[in-house]
Amino acid sequence: MSKQGRDALTAYLLLAPFLLLFVVFLGYPVIYSGWMSMGKVTLTTDWYRVFQDMSYCGLDNYRKLFTSDPEFWWSLLLTLGYAALTIPLGIGLSLALALLLSNRIRAVGFFRSAFFLPNVLDPLVVGVLWVFICAPQYGLLDLGVRWALTASHVPPHWLPAWLHRVMQFGLLGTPASVLPTIALAMVLKGAGFGMILFLTAIQNIPGDLYEAADLDGASAWDKLVHITLPFVKPIILFMLITGVTGSLNAFTEIYAMTGGEGGPATEVSLPTAQGFIHVAAWMAAWVAGAGILGLFVRWVKELTGNKSDLDRWILPVTMLAALVFAAFNAPQVGTPVRFTGRAASVSGFYLFKTFERGDYGYAAAIAFVLMGVALLISALNMRLMRQSD
Amino acid sequence: METRRHPLVTLAIYVPLVTLALLMLSPFAWMLLAALMKQGNALKFVFIPGGDASLADRLATLYSFSNFEAVATNQDFPFGRFFFNSLMVATSCAGLVVLICTMGGYAFAKKDFPGKDLMFRVLLTSMLVPGMIYMIPQLTLVIQLGWINSLAGLVVPHLASVFGLFLMRQYIETIPDSLFEAARMDGANELQILRHVVFPLSVPVMITLFLLTFLFQWSNFLWQLVVNTPDSPLRTLPVGLALFKGQYSTNWELMMAGACFSVLPIAALFLAAQKFFIEGLTQGAVKG
Numbered sequence: 001m002s003k004q005g006r007d008a009l010t011a012y013l014l015l016a017p018f019l020l021l022f023v024v025f026l027g028y029p030v031i032y033s034g035w036m037s038m039g040k041v042t043l044t045t046d047w048y049r050v051f052q053d054m055s056y057c058g059l060d061n062y063r064k065l066f067t068s069d070p071e072f073w074w075s076l077l078l079t080l081g082y083a084a085l086t087i088p089l090g091i092g093l094s095l096a097l098a099l100l101l102s103n104r105i106r107a108v109g110f111f112r113s114a115f116f117l118p119n120v121l122d123p124l125v126v127g128v129l130w131v132f133i134c135a136p137q138y139g140l141l142d143l144g145v146r147w148a149l150t151a152s153h154v155p156p157h158w159l160p161a162w163l164h165r166v167m168q169f170g171l172l173g174t175p176a177s178v179l180p181t182i183a184l185a186m187v188l189k190g191a192g193f194g195m196i197l198f199l200t201a202i203q204n205i206p207g208d209l210y211e212a213a214d215l216d217g218a219s220a221w222d223k224l225v226h227i228t229l230p231f232v233k234p235i236i237l238f239m240l241i242t243g244v245t246g247s248l249n250a251f252t253e254i255y256a257m258t259g260g261e262g263g264p265a266t267e268v269s270l271p272t273a274q275g276f277i278h279v280a281a282w283m284a285a286w287v288a289g290a291g292i293l294g295l296f297v298r299w300v301k302e303l304t305g306n307k308s309d310l311d312r313w314i315l316p317v318t319m320l321a322a323l324v325f326a327a328f329n330a331p332q333v334g335t336p337v338r339f340t341g342r343a344a345s346v347s348g349f350y351l352f353k354t355f356e357r358g359d360y361g362y363a364a365a366i367a368f369v370l371m372g373v374a375l376l377i378s379a380l381n382m383r384l385m386r387q388s389d
Numbered sequence: 390m391e392t393r394r395h396p397l398v399t400l401a402i403y404v405p406l407v408t409l410a411l412l413m414l415s416p417f418a419w420m421l422l423a424a425l426m427k428q429g430n431a432l433k434f435v436f437i438p439g440g441d442a443s444l445a446d447r448l449a450t451l452y453s454f455s456n457f458e459a460v461a462t463n464q465d466f467p468f469g470r471f472f473f474n475s476l477m478v479a480t481s482c483a484g485l486v487v488l489i490c491t492m493g494g495y496a497f498a499k500k501d502f503p504g505k506d507l508m509f510r511v512l513l514t515s516m517l518v519p520g521m522i523y524m525i526p527q528l529t530l531v532i533q534l535g536w537i538n539s540l541a542g543l544v545v546p547h548l549a550s551v552f553g554l555f556l557m558r559q560y561i562e563t564i565p566d567s568l569f570e571a572a573r574m575d576g577a578n579e580l581q582i583l584r585h586v587v588f589p590l591s592v593p594v595m596i597t598l599f600l601l602t603f604l605f606q607w608s609n610f611l612w613q614l615v616v617n618t619p620d621s622p623l624r625t626l627p628v629g630l631a632l633f634k635g636q637y638s639t640n641w642e643l644m645m646a647g648a649c650f651s652v653l654p655i656a657a658l659f660l661a662a663q664k665f666f667i668e669g670l671t672q673g674a675v676k677g
Contacts, residue, residue, distance in 0.1 A: 008502035010579050018493040021549035026515060029526035036525065100406050113663055114410045118417075120659045120666070122608035124627040125648045128634055129416050132423075132641060140419070188413055196667055249521060252610045256631070351521055352611070360525050367522045375517065 037364035061365035075350035083247035085183035094194025116192035127256020136170035175266035175343035263344030290322030424645040456646035471629035483602040494557025
């Protein structure tokens with residue numbers, strides 16, 4: 001056998017265990033999942049004859065998902081909120097910590113370990129710990145607040161109603177504060193990871209850049225924005241993408257902090273599909289109109305030679321104003337769908353719930369939709385980041 | 390260039406650092422202390438009891454290891470057993486992953502073979518797929534193979550770690566080819582090359598991969614929850630803690646003791662091997 005042939009054979013042999021495991025446990029499941037998402041597979045399906053027992057129903061699961069599952073859309077909305085909280089805060093805190101630690105300080109090692117340690121711990125344990133802290137009546141937070149209130153002698157009837165409610169049910173028991181609390185806990189836990197990444201990137205920035213900037217009389221803010229930030233952008237992109245996939249798949253922390261229930265029950269009312277399309281079209285019309293108006297104004301300004309530095313803000317500001325106006329004045333079309341949902345049931349958790357009650361085919365469909373969303377957002381992110389380079 | 394830093398700036402750096410460090414660490418310090426307190430005392434927030442007796446005596450009235458004992462030998466929730474199970478799962482998984490990924494990484498790094506590019510791209514894409522998609526079919530597979538409530542079911546599906554493969558590949562690529570040439574000229578066959586060249590030189594990154602996989606498997610709550618029935622003898626720590634919390638939800642001292650079983654070993658492992666954790670992360674994310 002030729003050397004090349006021998007090389008190839010050895011390579012295959014070396015890779016054989018990995019590839020075998022990959023194909024059996026990763027490759028096959030993806031295909032199988034796709035097939036399952038097109039069938040009705042439930043608890044009663046005989047697992048040993050899944051293919052025969054599964055009743056093929058084409059894209060039924062997907063159709064049901066898009067048209068008659070308001071809980072799913074609610075979970076997507078919650079996921080959006082969760083992502084909006086965890087991603088900016090997470091990136092901001094990680095970056096801030098990295099910047100703080102890249103100065104000359106004593107005990108850098110101690111701080112680095114201290115900040116990274118929570119990241120290493122089990123999300124379930126961290127969740128249980130936070131449940132303890134946020135528990136009403138005897139949790140740390142509650143005791144702290146009550147001590148502060150008694151120490152400052154504020155009479156109880158001065159306090160707003162919501163404070164009483166929160167103190168009665170705890171931060172994790174009030175619908176409005178559950179998700180932000182979970183988000184905060186996760187940000188604090190995960191900041192160390194991003195911090196390490198940022199630190200590495202910052203340490204790779206050549207020092208002479210800063211010296212040159214100093215010579216040119218640059219302020220600290222200038223140095224941050226024009227030197228540090230560009231070097232750190234790939235990390236921000238990485239954290240954006242992992243943040244999005246993380247939010248879409250978030251499960252353990254929700255389970256841990258809500259005792260497996262997904263948060264306190266809350267009344268939810270969402271527009272129906274037609275209602276949603278109607279409102280979206282309404283808002284799009286307003287924004288488009290504002291856009292045209294803005295373009296017209298800019299054109300006129302150019303004609304009359306009345307230019308100013310602020311010109312480039314005309315378009316975005318008018319469109320944003322139109323968006324806000326339209327959002328608040330949107331017409332109500334059709335009766336909204338009302339149901340009792342859970343205040344922290346993000347998409348990953350909702351997927352688990354579907355899985356738990358045995359609706360496996362449907363769960364597979366949800367998983368693929370979520371993956372599609374994740375891929376879409378990641379692609380968008382990469383496009384945006386590349387443009388601004 | 391030595392510049393004197395304005396004392397206010399120094400303050401502006403240290404104050405947030407210390408506050409944040411306290412904010413992040415105090416819950417765990419609290420957890421440890423609560424676990425050590427005798428039952429019913431955690432919520433009184435008295436850390437050093439007053440009185441006339443000596444300090445040692447006073448502390449002894451409040452703190453003891455009784456919670457740990459109670460939790461480790463509890464009939465329904467034997468945390469000692471959970472700890473052992475978690476240890477077994479995490480260690481065997483990490484060990485096997487390192488073995489398999491080192492072999493595969495060597496193949497990718499130093500060998501040429503038909504289909505190499507395609508395989509690489511497929512593996513890379515697979516990293517984008519969220520875990521939930523695998524879960525259901527993997528569960529079916531595990532059921533069909535009869536691996537429910539078994540070590541195999543807990544460990545085997547996670548052995549094909551693409552991240553591990555790429556990590557090893559990246560590292561092995563930096564081993565100079567001349568070493569391999571020399572070994573081959575000395576008449577070594579592939580197995581010997583693996584044993585004498587690849588493994589010894591890759592020890593640092595192998596340790597990192599071991600630690601990272603260990604960590605991941607230690608806290609892999611979802612899969613361990615799903616593959617074990619509630620009365621399985623192979624329940625691991627996260628699952629055990631979650632179920633324990635369901636039943637003993639008001640006995641905080643016991644719960645914190647249970648949580649400590651999970652936290653303390655990992656914290657100790659981390660502190661002892663920080664360098665490997667941190668380096669492993671930067672290698673994997675910044676370059677990958």
